[in-house]
Amino acid sequence: MLTPLIPEIGHFALIIALLMAALQAVVPLAGAATRRPLWMAYARPMAAGQFLFLIVAYACLTASYLLDDFSVATVANNSNSLLPWYYKASAVWGNHEGSVLLWSLILGAWTFAVSRFSRELPRDMLARVLGVMGLVSAGFLAFVLITSNPFARLLPNPPADGADLNPLLQDVGLIIHPPMLYMGYVGFSVVFAFAIAALLGGRLDAAWTRWARPWTNVAWAFLSVGIALGSWWAYYELGWGGWWFWDPVENASLLPWLAGTALIHSLAVTEKRGAFKSWTVLLAISTFSLSLMGTFLVRSGVLTSVHAFANDPSRGLFILVLLGITVGASLLLFALRAPRVSHRVGFTWLSRDALLLVNNILLVIMTVTVLLGTVYPLLLDALNLGKISVGPPYFNALFVPLTVILCVFMGLGPLAHWKRTAGGSLLRRVWLAGAAALGIGLLAPLVYGGEWNLKVTLGLVAALWVVLPLVRDLWEKSRDSKGRRLAGLRRLSLAHWGMVLGHLGLAVTIVGVTVVSNYAVERNVRMAVGDSVEVAGYTFTMTELGSRRGPNYVADAARIQVRRGDDARGFVMTPEKRLYIARGMPMTDVALRPGLFRDLYVAMGEDLGDGSWALRLQYKPFVRWLWLGALLMAVGGILAVIDRRYRRAATAPDPERVPREVAA
Amino acid sequence: MARLIRVLLMLALLGPALAQAAIEVRDFDDPVMRERFASLTATLRCPKCQNQSIGDSDSPIAGDMRQRVYQLLEDGRSDKEILDFMVRRFGDYVLYNPRLEGRTLLLWGLPAALLLGGALLVVLVVRARRRASSRRLSADERARLDALIGREEQR
Amino acid sequence: MKRRLLLLLPLVGFLVLGGFLYQGLSINPAERDSALVAKPFPAFALSALDDPGRTLDASLLQGEVTLVNVWGEWCPTCKQEMPQLLELADRGVRLVGVDYKDSREKGRQFLAEFGNPFEVNLFDPEGSLGFDLGVYGAPESFLVDADGVIRYHHTGYISPEDVTEVILPEVEKWRD
Numbered sequence: 001m002l003t004p005l006i007p008e009i010g011h012f013a014l015i016i017a018l019l020m021a022a023l024q025a026v027v028p029l030a031g032a033a034t035r036r037p038l039w040m041a042y043a044r045p046m047a048a049g050q051f052l053f054l055i056v057a058y059a060c061l062t063a064s065y066l067l068d069d070f071s072v073a074t075v076a077n078n079s080n081s082l083l084p085w086y087y088k089a090s091a092v093w094g095n096h097e098g099s100v101l102l103w104s105l106i107l108g109a110w111t112f113a114v115s116r117f118s119r120e121l122p123r124d125m126l127a128r129v130l131g132v133m134g135l136v137s138a139g140f141l142a143f144v145l146i147t148s149n150p151f152a153r154l155l156p157n158p159p160a161d162g163a164d165l166n167p168l169l170q171d172v173g174l175i176i177h178p179p180m181l182y183m184g185y186v187g188f189s190v191v192f193a194f195a196i197a198a199l200l201g202g203r204l205d206a207a208w209t210r211w212a213r214p215w216t217n218v219a220w221a222f223l224s225v226g227i228a229l230g231s232w233w234a235y236y237e238l239g240w241g242g243w244w245f246w247d248p249v250e251n252a253s254l255l256p257w258l259a260g261t262a263l264i265h266s267l268a269v270t271e272k273r274g275a276f277k278s279w280t281v282l283l284a285i286s287t288f289s290l291s292l293m294g295t296f297l298v299r300s301g302v303l304t305s306v307h308a309f310a311n312d313p314s315r316g317l318f319i320l321v322l323l324g325i326t327v328g329a330s331l332l333l334f335a336l337r338a339p340r341v342s343h344r345v346g347f348t349w350l351s352r353d354a355l356l357l358v359n360n361i362l363l364v365i366m367t368v369t370v371l372l373g374t375v376y377p378l379l380l381d382a383l384n385l386g387k388i389s390v391g392p393p394y395f396n397a398l399f400v401p402l403t404v405i406l407c408v409f410m411g412l413g414p415l416a417h418w419k420r421t422a423g424g425s426l427l428r429r430v431w432l433a434g435a436a437a438l439g440i441g442l443l444a445p446l447v448y449g450g451e452w453n454l455k456v457t458l459g460l461v462a463a464l465w466v467v468l469p470l471v472r473d474l475w476e477k478s479r480d481s482k483g484r485r486l487a488g489l490r491r492l493s494l495a496h497w498g499m500v501l502g503h504l505g506l507a508v509t510i511v512g513v514t515v516v517s518n519y520a521v522e523r524n525v526r527m528a529v530g531d532s533v534e535v536a537g538y539t540f541t542m543t544e545l546g547s548r549r550g551p552n553y554v555a556d557a558a559r560i561q562v563r564r565g566d567d568a569r570g571f572v573m574t575p576e577k578r579l580y581i582a583r584g585m586p587m588t589d590v591a592l593r594p595g596l597f598r599d600l601y602v603a604m605g606e607d608l609g610d611g612s613w614a615l616r617l618q619y620k621p622f623v624r625w626l627w628l629g630a631l632l633m634a635v636g637g638i639l640a641v642i643d644r645r646y647r648r649a650a651t652a653p654d655p656e657r658v659p660r661e662v663a664a
Numbered sequence: 665m666a667r668l669i670r671v672l673l674m675l676a677l678l679g680p681a682l683a684q685a686a687i688e689v690r691d692f693d694d695p696v697m698r699e700r701f702a703s704l705t706a707t708l709r710c711p712k713c714q715n716q717s718i719g720d721s722d723s724p725i726a727g728d729m730r731q732r733v734y735q736l737l738e739d740g741r742s743d744k745e746i747l748d749f750m751v752r753r754f755g756d757y758v759l760y761n762p763r764l765e766g767r768t769l770l771l772w773g774l775p776a777a778l779l780l781g782g783a784l785l786v787v788l789v790v791r792a793r794r795r796a797s798s799r800r801l802s803a804d805e806r807a808r809l810d811a812l813i814g815r816e817e818q819r
Numbered sequence: 820m821k822r823r824l825l826l827l828l829p830l831v832g833f834l835v836l837g838g839f840l841y842q843g844l845s846i847n848p849a850e851r852d853s854a855l856v857a858k859p860f861p862a863f864a865l866s867a868l869d870d871p872g873r874t875l876d877a878s879l880l881q882g883e884v885t886l887v888n889v890w891g892e893w894c895p896t897c898k899q900e901m902p903q904l905l906e907l908a909d910r911g912v913r914l915v916g917v918d919y920k921d922s923r924e925k926g927r928q929f930l931a932e933f934g935n936p937f938e939v940n941l942f943d944p945e946g947s948l949g950f951d952l953g954v955y956g957a958p959e960s961f962l963v964d965a966d967g968v969i970r971y972h973h974t975g976y977i978s979p980e981d982v983t984e985v986i987l988p989e990v991e992k993w994r995d
Contacts (some may be wrong), residue, residue, distance in 0.1 A: 015923060117923050205812045239687075239719050247715050271798045273813055275793075289833070302843035316844045331830035347793050354790050369775045374838065376762075376771045382842040385767045387851045389709045390719070391760025398775050522702075526689045543723040587689075605687025646871050711851075712955040722919075725955040753953040755854035764987060 007072050010060025011151040011176040014101075017053035017108070018141040022048050024111075024134030028127035034307055041129035044115040047130055049114040050137065054105045061101060062092050071158035071310070074098055075108045080164035080582050082552040090175040091165040092297040096299060103139050103295070104187045106179070111137065114190055114215070121211060128197035129190075136189055139322045146147040147315045147608050158248060164552065164582035173233030181226030181253060185291040188256060189217025191263065192288035195281045196330055209280060214641040216267060216284075217498075220260045220636030228630030229254050239588040239603045241522070241618045243626060246395040248303040251374040252294030255367055259287040262363035264637075269356050273418060275545035276343040278338040279360070285334060289327040291368070296323050302378055348420040355413040360407045361585070369398050369598050382567075401508070406461035411437075412504060429476075433468035437461050459514025463507040470500055498640030505632030512625025521619040524605070527558075528612035536602060536619035539563045543572075547612070554580040555589065558613065560602055562593065599623050688727075690734060696739055704733050704743060708750055709758045717760065853953055853972035860887070861951035861969050868918050868926050868940035879915065880967045882995050886986065887961045888937070889917045889949055892925040894950070894957040896976050901933040903977045912990050918942035919949045919957055949967055962986075965991040970994035 022074045024046035031039025061074075069505045070076040077094045079088055092098040097151060118126055144150070168174075194212035198204050230253065235243040244250065263283040270280040282464045297303055300316025347353035373390045378387055413427055415421075441461030480487040521536040532541040544559040555578040563570035573591035593600040598621045605614030692698040706718030710726040718726040718733075729750065736746045750758050762768045820954040843854060854863070860880050867873040869976070890897040890906060908914050927949035930940070945948055952961065962971035971989045973981070 005719055013799060029800060075836060117810070204680060242720065245715075278826070284830070297718075297841065300840075300844060302846070313844055318841055319845065320837070323840075327833055328830065329839070333831055335823070335826040335830055345793065346795075349790055349794070351741075353793070354786070357789060358786055361786060365775060365778045365782055372771060372774055375836070376768075378843045379839050379844070380767055381846050382839050387755065388762050388768065389706070389755045389760050390771065391715075393707050393761035394771070402775075402779075460726055524689050526686050610688070614689050616687045711953075723955075728950055732950065751854065753854060754955070755851060755953070757851055789921060 003067055003069065004071075005622075006060045006063050007151040007153060008059045008097055010064070010217070011149070013053045013056035013629050014145060014151070015168065017050050017104075017218070018138060018145060020053065021134050021138040021141055024050060025131050025138050026134075027131075028134075029131035031202075032124040032127040032131065034309065035122065035124070036349075040123050042564065043127045043130035046344055046390070047108075047111045047115040047652065048133065050134075051108040054108040054463075058092075058101060058105045061098060064151075065092055066090060068162070068163050069158075070188045071153050071155055073154050076154055076159050076162045078162065078165050080162040080552065082582070083162075083165060084551055085173065087165055091169070091584060092494070094169045094174065094419065097144070097148045099150075099182075100148050100299075101146050101150050102179065103186060104137065104144060106182045107133070107137050107140065107189060110149075110190055110215075111187055114193075114212075117213065123255060124201060125203070125208070129193045132193035132196045133189055136193075136326065139326065143283075143315075143318050143322060146317050161582075165581065166576070167553070167580040167583065167585055167587045168237055171227055171233065171237055177226060177229040177233055180222055180229055181472075184219050184223025184226050184260075184509050185256060185294065186223075186259060187215065187222055188288040188291050190215035190219065191267075192330070195284035195480070196333065199281065199333050202337065203276050204281065204337075204339050206271050206274050209267045211269050212284070212542070213264070213271060216260070216264055217637040217641045219263055220257070221634040223253070223257050223260060223635065224630045227257060228627040228634075232627050235623070236590050236601075238591055239590055240519075240616070241601050241603075241620060243516075246373075246392045248374050249298050251370050252297045255288040255294060255370055255374075258363050258367040258370065259283060259290050262360045262367070265286050265356050265363075266360050269353060273345050273347075275347075275353060276357070276360075278334075281338060284333060285327070285330045289323075289330070290371075292319075292323050292326060296320055302555065303374070303626055310337045316522050319587065322550040335355045346419070348415060350412075350421040350423050350426060352413060352421070352561050353419045355409050355416050358409045359406065359413065362402060362409070366406075367401050369402065370395065373398075398664050404458060407466050407510070410506070411465040412502065414499060415469050415473055428467045429472060431474050434465060434626060437464035437468055440464055448515075456514055457520050459510055465509040466503055466507040466510075468596075472564040474500065493643055495640045495643040496636075498636040498643070501636030501639060502633050503636075505629045505634075505636060507626050507629070508632055509629030512622045514631060515622035516620055516626070519621050520623075523575040523617045525615055525617060526608055526612050527615050528610070531612070533617060535617045537565060538619065540573075540602070540617055542615075546614070550578065552582060553580045553587070555579070556604070556607070556613075558615070559602060559626050560591070560615075562600060573600065573602050575602045577604040577607075577613075594624060596624055597622060689794060700743060701737055704737075704746060705730055705758045708747070709760050711723065712759055728776045770771070822832055833979065842844075850974060853974075855953060855961070855969045856972055858969055860963050860969055861948065861960070863939040863941070863948045863951070866925055866943075867944055868916070868923065868942040870932075871923070877966070877967060878940070880963045883913050883961045884965055884967055884990055885913045886990070887915050887917060887963055889919045889952065889954050889957050889959045890929075891919045891921045891957050892929040892976070893921065897929075897958045900958050900977050902981055903982050904936040905934050907986060908985065910945050912932075912986070913938055916945050917952075919943050919954065920946045925951055960986075962989050964992065969981060 003286065024043055027046075028041075028043035029037050031037070031042065044564055061072075064070075064072045064075050065079050067087060068075070068079065068081045070079075073540070074095055074097045078098075079091045083091065101449050103350060111130060115126075115130055115425070118129070121129070189214040194208050194215075198208040209413050227250075230250065231243045233247070257359050258280075263365060266280045266283055269276050287582040292399055296316070296319045300319060301313070302316065351515070373394055376390050380458065411433070412430065413425060438461055439655055440459045441464060442452075444460050444645055445451070447458040449456065474489065474492075478486050478488045480491065481515060521531065523535050525533045527533065527542045528538075529542050534537055534540070539562065541563075542558055543559045544560075546557055548555045551554070555576040557574055557576045560573045561570050569595065575591040576589035578587045578589050579585070588603050591602040598619060601616075601618035601620055602619075603616040605616060607613055690701070692701065702719065705769045708715045708729060710716050710721040710723055710729070712725045713721045714721045716726070720728045728777045732749075734748055736749060741749070747759065756762070762771060764772050854928075860877055862877050864874055864876050865876055876889070886907065888900075898989075904914060914937045916939075918940050921929075921942075921944060923944075926940070930937075932962065941948060952959070956975070958975065958977070960973040960977060961969050962973075964970050970993045977986060
């Protein structure tokens with residue numbers, strides 16, 4: 001009986017959330033400016049209320065999907081009564097309207113979390129932080145309500161059934177990829193808000209960086225996982241085994257990740273050493289700005305991307321205005337309020353400070369390069385200089401060498417001391433690692449691939465050079481003062497382990513990229529029942545062809561028996577070619593045999609008549625390492641946060657000694 | 665009615681936005697040819713699709729272009745000749761690897777310039793900081809600094 | 820003062836980028852000029868749709884400004900475009916059709932049903948001429964001048980407004 005009202009309740013809750021966001025923005029900021037405690041105290045209850053009403057709105061939309069309320073336009077366009085319930089629930093964010101609502105919900109959650117866990121913040125600081133987040137939230141909620149209302153109805157004549165969710169999106173990878181990604185994008189709003197609050201309050205000491213660091217690490221970890229999930233999803237879902245396409249939408253997620261990586265390092269320098277203060281503020285603003293710009297690029301249709309949402313110029317304009325106000329105002333504030341005189345914190349060539357400076361500059365160059373390549377076709381077009389494309393060959397040509405250079409310095413960074421490092425002792429501690437990296441890197445391609453390959457060597461040396469000095473360092477630290485092994489490791493802070501895992505993760509990813517790019521094997525073959533094909537030492541035999549019916553599709557399915565060499569025991573892979581009924585859309589359902597050191601990948605193509613099918617057989621060595629590395633990085637980011645330093649951190653500058661290691 | 669049209673239009677737009685790979689069986693006698701075919705079809709952009717190489721797209725034009733690349737390879741044409749052949753028909757748009765020319769100078773040059781500028785910046789900053797570190801802080805300055813940064817033990 | 824200016828740099832950079840993004844909103848990235856504009860019409864040797872025995876080549880396009888329209892029975896937009904093409908023919912524009920990736924039978928049926936504004940139709944079942952023209956869909960139209968050089972390219976549907984506002988002025992422009 002209440003069911004027809006659910007979308008209306010959701011819509012109404014969304015409006016209330018917008019009003020609360022506006023209050024959360026205006027009153028505390030005004031209160032902080034005029035030093036009125038009562039006004040400042042508005043921030044926390046409004047954050048809680050906004051979050052509550054966003055939950056209500058989101059729950060109502062989900063209910064509309066689950067109850068097949070096709071009078072709601074987004075439900076009619078993106079769901080279907082035959083869809084399993086879990087895809088109905090995830091179809092909520094499989095489209096523009098629902099995904100911006102999810103974006104807003106997540107922003108509400110971050111705001112609420114900040115209001116809960118930052119009680120120790122000075123009152124005016126908290127008021128400003130929540131105020132800034134309220135501003136962002138109000139902007140986005142206005143965007144949702146004005147241009148992208150997910151509750152818009154198709155009345156009085158709702159369709160009898162929905163158009164179904166795009167089959168490519170009916171997948172577990174897609175259930176979790178966008179929420180993770182948004183957790184990352186939106187999470188950077190916290191450090192952004194802290195930076196703006198610091199600028200507003202004129203308190204550009206190191207304190208804000210200490211408060212903001214854990215939030216930044218968490219957001220960065222989520223973004224890492226989100227990007228990896230997207231890559232993994234594309235890998236098995238799009239059917240050709242690619243894992244990164246340098247598509248504008250992927251670049252849009254990589255940009256804040258790169259800037260965010262620079263940011264978590266520069267926050268460390270500012271917190272520990274009080275150096276690079278303006279720079280860190282600028283990076284904090286830039287990281288979130290790039291998140292917002294990614295949203296604009298994906299949803300405005302200015303760039304051609306495989307992931308394009310249904311585009312609408314009015315939405316593009318709205319986001320651009322939002323982007324212009326947010327970023328423009330922040331950068332103006334930065335220009336006006338950033339500290340005039342920089343503190344001359346001293347350090348020498350060989351110091352962690354200098355190496356982190358190099359790290360930041362390289363990461364910024366990488367960010368600018370990706371941004372440049374992404375928007376360059378647009379720039380030329382706007383200047384009437386013709387249409388060009390910038391794709392994988394360009395990005396690979398620039399990104400790979402930049403990464404290698406970055407790795408050179410990454411090998412030294414964790415071993416260097418703040419302020420200055422004695423060159424001799426550093427050399428003594430890394431030469432063995434360097435020699436080993438070089439040796440293994442030169443020999444590994446010979447052992448593995450049978451012939452020497454410069455690219456493989458370069459990638460492996462870079463990865464080993466990042467890891468081996470860390471291992472050596474841990475080995476040294478494992479001895480405590482009495483010379484007992486391993487006892488020392490227990491004394492290392494979680495933040496240190498976080499840094500170790502983060503760097504290790506990058507190395508693992510680099511190994512994965514290197515090996516899979518150079519040693520993957522791909523064969524397109526024609527196969528009928530009884531045929532055998534050998535690829536990379538595996539024999540694939542088609543034993544059966546049949547058809548099958550799923551909940552909302554019909555499929556042709558093959559059984560492929562796979563054996564390695566003379567090994568009698570094998571396994572079966574079952575690729576499918578599906579036809580989704582509601583959209584009449586054919587889909588390849590890939591059969592994957594994952595492994596730590598290799599994936600086997602079978603995709604079914606076309607029926608070639610005469611009982612044979614086109615199949616794509618692929619051997620993908622080390623491909624799992626790509627995502628494993630990202631996962632390690634994310635775990636590293638989280639470990640650094642649960643370091644007890646932060647749990648009692650936000651009190652006034654602490655005279656007590658804190659663990660000496662720094663999460664980089 | 666207008667709304668219905670908009671909905672239909674949106675459906676039409678959503679449909680082909682993501683498309684899967686085409687799988688074709690082609691015989692190569694020479695593994696080098698196979699490699700060249702793979703790299704050429706990966707670096708040519710499908711003119712009809714959203715953002716896919718002709719090797720990844722199953723649109724008809726991408727199929728025609730792959731077929732043409734294959735023929736030209738069989739005819740013994742060089743990679744450059746094949747790319748030129750495509751550009752003459754479909755424009756620079758089909759090149760994922762933009763050529764270095766006047767209008768792409770910034771695209772290729774800026775990263776290199778930034779790298780040089782970055783190196784220079786590091787040199788300038790570290791030299792300035794080195795001087796700063798050689799200057800002794802007064803007791804007063806040190807106290808202030810310590811208070812500001814919540815001084816911690818340095819290794 | 821110098822430092823203050825330096826701090827303004829990010830804002831300036833962002834405003835420039837924002838300006839481009841704003842312009843980008845009114846640009847359709849899918850709309851592209853043909854690479855063949857100002858180039859001679861590609862050579863071909865194709866049979867006429869209604870007469871398999873008659874082979875036509877590029878000399879067909881010499882001597883008069885011609886609108887070459889690429890169509891196919893399989894293309895729904897081509898059906899909607901027909902009234903405009905008929906109007907152009909009525910107004911004295913010479914039209915040559917290219918029946919692209921079609922069967923002879925279906926192509927003929929299409930013309931019987933929707934009208935035939937074309938002086939002659941080239942039958943291009945393999946899409947070889949279409950490929951040389953850089954065509955990746957239909958309909959597409961090429962305006963060829965009296966010397967056989969392509970002067971204007973129209974991607975997609977010619978709307979009733981396009982007839983008077985775009986096509987006819989272009990034809991006039993190249994007639995002199």
